[in-house]
Amino acid sequence: MPLPTTKPSVAPIHDFQRKLLQPGQWGKVRDYVLWQRAVRAAEGQGATAPPMPDCGPISINLDLTTACNYACDHCIDWEALNLGIGHEEEELRDSLRNLRHRGLQSVILLGGGEPTLYPGFSSFVRFLKELGLQVAVVTNGSRNLQIAKVASFFTEGDWVRLSLDAGCDETFQAMHHPKGKGISLAEICQTAGEIKKGNPAIQLGYSFVITWHGSQGDAGIQVVENLHEMAAAAALAKASGFDYISLKPFLSRAEAGAEVLNPSQAAYDQKRLRQAMQDGLDAAKKLEDENFRVIESTNLRVFLDGSWQQYTQQPRVCHMQAFRQVVSPLGVYNCPAHRGLSKARVGEKNAWAGQEALLGTMKILREFNASQECKEVTCLYHAANHFLESVIRSSDPVEELLPQLTETLDSFL
Secondary structure, eight states: OOOOOOSSOOOGGGOHHHHHTSHHHHHHHHHHHHHHHHHHHHHHTTOOOOOOOSOOOSEEEEOOOSOOSOOOTTOTTGGGSSOOOOOOHHHHHHHHHHHHHTTOOEEEEOSSSOGGGSTTHHHHHHHHHHTTOEEEEEEOSTTHHHHHHTGGGOOTTOEEEEEOOOSSHHHHHHHHOOOSTTOOHHHHHHHHHHHHHHOTTSEEEEEEEEOOTTOBOGGGOBOOOOGGGHHHHHHHHHHTTOSEEEEEEOEEEOTTSOEEEOGGGSSSOHHHHHHHHHHHHHHHHTTOBTTBEEEEOHHHHHHHTTOGGGGGOOOSSOGGGGTEEEEETTEEESOGGGTTOGGGEEEOTTGGGSSHHHHHHHHHHHHOOHHHHTTTOOOTTHHHHHHHHHHHHOOSOHHHHSOOOOOOOOOOO
């Protein structure tokens, strides 16, 4: 059985099907598929389902803190910010040690707050690298020098991405409302260069969430439009030494709580919005060369080709819950799109320090109906989930359906 091709084609960093079939992940995926087959066979016979394999996710989003020094109008985690709830350092380290023992490969530091505001940020990055994990950081850029201090600990394949979303400082200030003096787009781009100086192997990214007139953030906040600055942001990123710019459309919270693409909010029709995005993307891509890339998110690709609503058709079971989770001060959750929601909660924040999270994962795989809970979500894992579901449903030998790849991609999911 050939490996299905994701359409439209995606950048390697977004090709989650292939990442799951790398040598380092293949055994865990095989064991999961065999377990799901056994569970369904037992259910069909009215027998007791077997326990889940004693393992954990391959990749996690780790929210080190809920503290943030910005007040971004387009923030998807507005209600989770600055709550004064934190991790217990040793419990968190115990959780990471246990996760590593269970097969964790990578950690992305991001989430509800700004990770560099965590008091032990530098020592925690060193700790993660001592565990042998791939590490990535998503930051607002206001404290780049904190990352530069530990840049030497990062290794090939690690990355740092700055959430900047603008091509000029006026738009940056209007969108992000940074708290503190002297925080400007120019200064952030300059200090980002210190990260690359500290370690040229780090992939440095410039994140640009595309917003349009009529967009609304949490609590009905009107979002500043930056649609016209896609090319300007790409030019600034290239001139500042970034390795790539990542372009993605704005997501808002649905009534049920999930992060969704909602172009109906636009003050103009979807055809005009799509054309404006395409024009900006085309202009940005003209800047590409051997040292600078323009990366489109899956959401952007499927919106531009008109197939985005097909990506809201999810299988009942989200299999990626077993391979990628969120660990935050608020608890452990099944997906970043449902961070903070009780129905997506796997366990307490220290759940992976013991057995609680394994039991919680089994429970949520059984009870969380992705075909309903994610029916408005243009899911990044849509293709991977449907692929795994097809393998589980098949009666053919797993080894024939899960081709083990020899190529090596990163393990970030």
